[in-house]
Amino acid sequence: MQDALRQFKANIFQALAHPTRIAIVEVLRDGELPVGVIIERLGVEQANASQHLAVLKAKQIVAYRKEGNQVFYSVRDPLLIEVLDILRRYFQAHLTESMAMLTEMAQSESVVNGAKSL
C-alpha cells in the first residue's frame, strides 16, 4: 500500500522534525546513553527531554532499556544516522542558500551565528 508507506515516512520525518530530537539522535550516535547524560549534553529541561524521548519512542526511533535506577536509550537502526549524514551533505552542498534560509527563518529569533565546524 503506497499510502501506508507514505504515512510511515511522514511519521518518521515528523518524529525528527525538531532540533532537540535530532540532537538526541545525534548524541546517541555512538551508542546508548542514560537520560541524565542526554539532558546534560543537550542542556534542556528534564521534562522537555522526556517528552521528546517519548515522541521518539512512540515512533520507534529509539529503543530503551532499564537498568536499576536509570533508563538507557539508543537509536534502533543506524539507517537513521545515515539519513542525518546525508542531510549534512545536503546542507553543505547548498550552504549558501541554506544559510540564507535559516537567517530568514530566524528573523525574530536568533538561531544562526555562523557555519563553522560542520
Added chain:
Amino acid sequence: MQDALRQFKANIFQALAHPTRIAIVEVLRDGELPVGVIIERLGVEQANASQHLAVLKAKQIVAYRKEGNQVFYSVRDPLLIEVLDILRRYFQAHLTESMAMLTEMAQSESVVNGAKSL
C-alpha cells in the same frame, strides 16, 4: 554552528512530515511536472496542493519554473530521493513493527490496508 545544522535538518524533516508532500516529492522523482499533473496524480484539492507546494518551495526542497500558462516543479537535489529510499528500506526492515505502529496510529482513521507492492 551545530545548532544551525540541526535547525536546518529539522526544517527539512518538517517539510517532509506530511504524506501529501512526500507524495509530491515521489511523483517528481523522475523529473519536473506541472502542478496540474501533480494534482491529478495525487487526487488532492487544487488549493491544498498549492499550499503543500508552497511549503516545499519555502524549504527549498523543490524548484519551480514557469512556462506560459503553467508552473513546473522539480526536486532540487536527488539526495532527498535517496533519503526516501533509505526510509523505504527502513520500513521493510521493520515491517512488522511498522505495520503495528501504523495500525495503532490509524485507530480512528483508516490509513492501513496492507503492505503489498513496496
Added chain:
DNA sequence: TTCGTATATTCGACAAATCGAATATACGAA
C-alpha cells in the same frame, strides 16, 4: 519502611500546521 534520585506523565497556555472555501493573480488566446 522511608528517602533520594532518575525518569515519566499531566496540565494549561500558547504557537504552528492543516484543511476547504473563497478569492486573487498570471498569462495565453480570441
Added chain:
DNA sequence: TTCGTATATTCGATTTGTCGAATATACGAA
C-alpha cells in the same frame, strides 16, 4: 481588451505540537 485556464493566496475553523511547572512513578539504598 475580455475570457478561460492554471496556479497562488487569504481566511476562519480545527487540530496538533511545544513548553515549563507541577506532579507522579520506579527503584536502589539505608
